[in-house]
Amino acid sequence: MPTVEMTYREALRACIIEEMDANESVFVMGEDIGRYQGTFRVTQGLFDKYGPKRIIDTPIVEPGFTGIAIGAAMTGLRPIVEMMTMSFSILALDQIINHAAKIHYMTGGQAKVPLVVRGPGGAANQLSAQHSHSMEGWYAHTPGLKVVAPATAEDAYGMLRTAIHDDNPVIFTENPGLYSVKGSIELDNGYAVPFGKARVAKEGSDISLIAYSRMVHVCEKAAEELETLGISAEVIDVRSLLPLDTETIFASVAKTHRAVVVYEDWKSGSFGAEIAARIGEECFDELDAPIGRVGGLNVPMPYSRVLELECIPNENDVIAAVQKLA
């Protein structure tokens, strides 16, 4: 099977194509995904390839088209809904949280909702307050949903396949800063990454940096720099928030005895706080220092690039948090 160098964006597209070719029930709907080729070009070329029946340009109405996708999923179709950004999925929270997530439960198992809601979450470049949300914590709070946030092109490719095959609603959050990240993808071989398995992105012995999505790359850079300071950091790519692989996280903490959780979402009340709480509950005896947290500043995302960069965690923030625990 060919292994191809491609970007995160192309890897997502390659997976969608393979799945659409394999299963007529898979279709994509969203705003400007067809004729316009997708705001972030994930769906580029798909409209020409599959036509309007399976690549569906919607009106700009997230609650309505998400609800239609949920209904279609209940009839056995496997919709992939693209949110132009996860910030817009806020409009569809009623459909996602108060409908999709509860259907299997409320029906006593009679109905299934094999739905994927995917799109970029988090800050891009000066998109300011209304377009920069990290929504994964809102969704990972909700029983009935699965929530993943791959950091690499390989995981984007392999986890999207798992998401499409899943019989439960899956929130698949990308990040605008990841679309051009490159990876080696083994095409046409059914490569899939199971949910609920964290990845050790870099091994280390002194401290565990626990992150997902783009912050994994920030942690990797911080780890390189920490190496020069004589600190060996292990980087855990959580990649699946719900289900959460606490086993891998706890094993890392048991090894390093120190942990910093790093996430782009607002620092307070986020999923990163949940990870920290779990470590506190289960690994207290293993810890040689308090659990550190590096999160986004608790402010609406400002427009100014200077202020925006102030809000988003970077390598220096991670290094500072590590040094505080040393």
Add this chain to the structure above:
Amino acid sequence: MASPAKMKPNQESPANLELFYRQMVQIRAFETRCNTAYRTGKAGGYLHVYIGMEATAVGWLNSLRLGWDYVITAYRDHAQPLIMGSDPVKIMAEIMGRKDGYSQGKGGSMHLYDIKRGFFGGWGIVGGHTPLGAGLAFGSKYKGEDRVTLNFLGDGAANAGVFFETLNMAALWDLPCIFIIENNEFAMGTRLEYHAADTELAKRGYPFGIKHERLDGMDVLQVRQDAQRIIDWVRVNQKPYVVEIMNYRFAGHGAADNDRQLYRTKEEEDEAQKRDPIARMENFLRGNNLMTEEKMEAIRDEYDVWADDVMEKADASPHPDPSEVYDNVYTDMMPEAGH
């Protein structure tokens, strides 16, 4: 308020006439027991009965291909599965939160489902299920099937933003979905003219180029004729339709609504009672010598006994075991356990 439509000449077989009468009586007897269950603490939460609106469900659902077509509605959802052939004991057991209910006690009165028979619930957020119903129609159309989806909603839901969004897409994509606005004149306790700028709700279809009609919902024979005509049209043309059905909720909004005089007068209720679909059908059967008074009484008695029996059997069902609380959150995994 809608004026009662004129009675059309009967086009139904004697068997159908008896069936419709029986089903309306059956619904009322069942719903009366639901109120009893609520009052005696055997049903909890929110519970909404269909008393006064029976002709709408009976007329429409008897015009479907049961087992093939799809039906979805809001939280006033006991009558539809009864007519669609669901097990009444399982419905009542669900309303009582028992293990033998359709959702093993996870859904309750507002969340009844019998997916095998095409009944997709049973939803609690006003207007929230309307895109789901369009999605059912999307699914059948995508697969090239000729199913029709009946998407019931109330007059209150006709103001919801997501309903307008749904109508737009239903028209844009030619979805075979009939939006049936059951206008019982009250959004909970708020009268139609206090909640809708234009009280002719059928006109919701107009801006989207969807065929639409305001129809009577109290004369089951009229409902049945209209329903068959519209369902047949939608099945053949594979396009949406908006129907506003004028009916009336004799009961309160929910079982907990115990002061209807807050939003309507006793005189108004007495006036509405003159349109009672069951009494109206009895008049028709009597006036045309189609059924004797004795037979009608026997049918009413039969369903009284039946409803008591359903309630007793449902009440015999055990409560779910606490260990079942995690079942069916996901199809393939358990959520994080513990408090």
